[in-house]
Amino acid sequence: MLNKVLIANRGEIAVRVIRACRELGIQTVAVYSDLDRDALHVRLADEAYALGGQTAAESYLNTEAILDAIERSGADGVHPGYGFFSENADFARAIIESGTTKWIGPPPEAIEVMGDKISARLAAERVGVNGVPGTTDLITDPEQVRTFGEEHGWPVAIKAAYGGGGRGMKVVQGPGDVESALESAQREALAYFGRDECYMERYLTWPRHIEMQIIADAHGNCVWVGERDCSAQRRHQKLIEESPAPNFPDEIRQAMGEAAVKVAKGCNYVNAGTVEFLYQDGEFYYLEMNTRLQVEHPVTEMVTSIDLVREQIRVAAGEPLSFTQDDIVRTGHSIECRINAEDPAGGKFLPSPGRITALTVPQGFGTRWDGGYEAGDEISQYYDNLVGKLVVWGSDRETARLRMLRALDELEVEGVATTAPADVAILSHPDFAAGEHSTKWVEETLDLSGVGAAPAAGASADGDEAEPKVRRDVDVEVNGRRFSVSVFVPESQLAVAASGTGKAAGAGRPKRAGGSAAGGAAAGAGKVTVPMQGTIVKVVVEEGQEVAEGDTVVVLEAMKMENNIAADKAGTVKAIKVAVGDSVGAGDIVVEIE
Known part of the structure; x- marks a missing residue:
């Protein structure tokens, strides 16, 4: 088993991995940007190392800084979480080639095959798993999209070849929208994944998004753990996920699970991964494979009682899976709501960065909260806006649905707007209750006009923000040895020190900067x-x-x-x-x- 794991990530997934490691008796190492110096994952880890910078590119995507933290900490394992470097083959290869550190993820070769959505499509076809009609050619000219649309019909989906999670994906309704959609998809793909190549495929009109969790070890064992329905989406990003999928024939479930295992074995996959499908009119189509842990993995854990992060760590340490396909038993129903810092008023889902001034999470039977923040923490514009995940389990779907509504009623988040009111609207709608929604349903059918605007994000009740801190470099002596260290001191304390008085002039929390309304x-x-x-x-x-x-x-x-x-x-x-x-x-x- 591993002794010390560095988590190359932040937020709730870093917290999730830290907790799994603690339960295995493994020490943990956090890394952090300048903005995350006091973040929850930093507070929980046994050790923490500064990466510097503010944006993702300056910090969590800074290969040199993370490799340096791995070496300095002596970590013998690296868990990438999801996003950032989790699907970066070069980063995985650098970890593996170090010779001293285990990569808690799939082989770089599998990441490369599945990270490129075009080669992934070809790999799936080689094992007899077909995708949505599309092209394997990269888009180099907008005219390619127009030609494809005229042949296969509109709308057409332009998708980032090295992306996922709805980032870098744009739907083109007709030939006049091609240029702007392609430019936007390429910008998003470059900003989030570092590459702007795109391809295209037919956009199904009323599909369900169903994905299959798989996990494989280095001893030739590969199983499908169960499916998740992730059809409640906006902007092609998931809001609510559940397991098992409602109104889903068992013969399709079995066939999809077997197809997912074929895809995984076809690229010599090891560790946890998710094979995603679109399901419509009794047929399913391969969509993509995410070579990492998914955000929605807790619903699978709740219905199977399998700790997927624990299993990831065991597999990376060289151990075989602790269960076989026949050992997996799925019981009851689980639903997860992503609580994002977005204002859903009027269905706009506008980002809502700012400081969380108060946070009360639900409790009770069958209720779980996976969070990355506490009251007083800041949601930055530079990172993903997931505050946390609210997960419930029930003996059946209706019990789980009502339990989630109760839990959402107890959830209190102040200082930033969240998607919780939209979650309530979704869960309360007869279409969702009947399991008759699709990936288009939130944007085309759900009425969010009654969801009111939230208070101004990032401000406390009196409009103030938390006091900023200022870096000061000082020399300290420990057991006779001199060290140079950096400390971060509230501005008011510096004012007190400078004045030599017990209270700074005008002391108090500074007002919101910028002067903009x-x-x-x-x-x-x-x-x-x-x-x-x-x-x-x-x-x-x-x-x-x-x-x-x-x-x-x-x-x-x-x-x-x-x-x-x-x-x-x-x-x-x-x-x-x-x-x-x-x-x-x-x-x-x-x-x-x-």
Whole structure:
């Protein structure tokens, strides 16, 4: 068994791995960016190492910094979580080639085959598992998309070849939307996965998204653990997942499980992974394989009583699976709600970064909370916006559904808006209760007009933020040995020290910086504001251009998602206040229209 595991990740998945390691008697090592210095995963780990930087590229995607932390800590295992380096073959290979550290994930060769969605499609076809009609050619010209759409019908899905989780995926409704959709997909793919190659396939009209959890060891054993229905989505990203899938024929379940094992064995897969399918009209189509642990793995754990993270660690240490296919028994029903820092008012799901000022999580029979934050922690615009996962188990689906509604009623999150009100709307709808929803259902059928706007994100009740800290380098002496260390001190304490008094002038928590009116409260008609902090990735209009109300004027990236910012009235663009690459805050004016 391993002795010390470094978790190359952050948030709730880092916390999840730390807890599994503790139960196995394994020491844990956290890594952190400048913004995550006081994060929950850092507080829980036995050791923690600074990566520096703020953005993902500067920190959690900084290969050199993470490899240095592995060497300095002496970790003999690395768990990548999901996202970041979890599906990066070069990073996995660097860990394995070190000779001293176990990679808690699949072989780099399997990551390479399945990480490229085109080669993954070909690999599945070689073992007799067919995907949605599409092309294996990378898109180099928008005309390719138009030709494909005319041949196979619209809409067409443009997808990141090295992506997943809905990032870098855009649906093209017709030939006139091709250029903008392709550009947006490529930008998102590059920002989130570091590569912008895209391909395309037919977009099914009313499918269900059903995925199969598999796990394999290095001794030739590979099993399918069970399926999950992840059809409640918006922007192709999951909101609610459940296991088992409702209204799902057992013969399809068996066939899908066997197909998933074929795909895994076909690429010599080892460790945990998920094979995703689309299911429509009694047929299922291979979609992709995620060569990592999935966000929604807890629902599988709840119905099987199998700790998938524990099993991952055992497999990486060279041990065989602790169970066979025949040993797996699925009992009851489990539902998971992703609690994201997004404002679902009106179905917009706008990112809502900020500080969590209060957090009360539900308790009770069959109720589980996997969280990465506590009250006082900050949800940054630079990372994924998942606050935590609320998971319940029930003896049957209806019991689980009602238990989740009870748990959501108990959940309290203040300071940021969350998707919890949308989860309630989904779970309460007769379509969901009957298991008759699809991946299109949230955006095309569910009415979220009654979901009210949340309070301004990131602010406490009096509009203040937590006091910022300032770095100071000092020398200390421990047992006669001198060390140079960095400490992070609240600004008010520095003011106290400088004044030599017991209280700084004007002491108290500083007001929100920036001077912009949150949510554009001070902006009048024709002054287009952004609803959240983020980065401008595209300016669509020019000064002097005529625009109609609702036309996109700029594109804002926040929490790795692109958001179109629209004109609030028809008129002529008078002034453009931002440029590509600019950082903006909630309420900042980006375009003026007269």
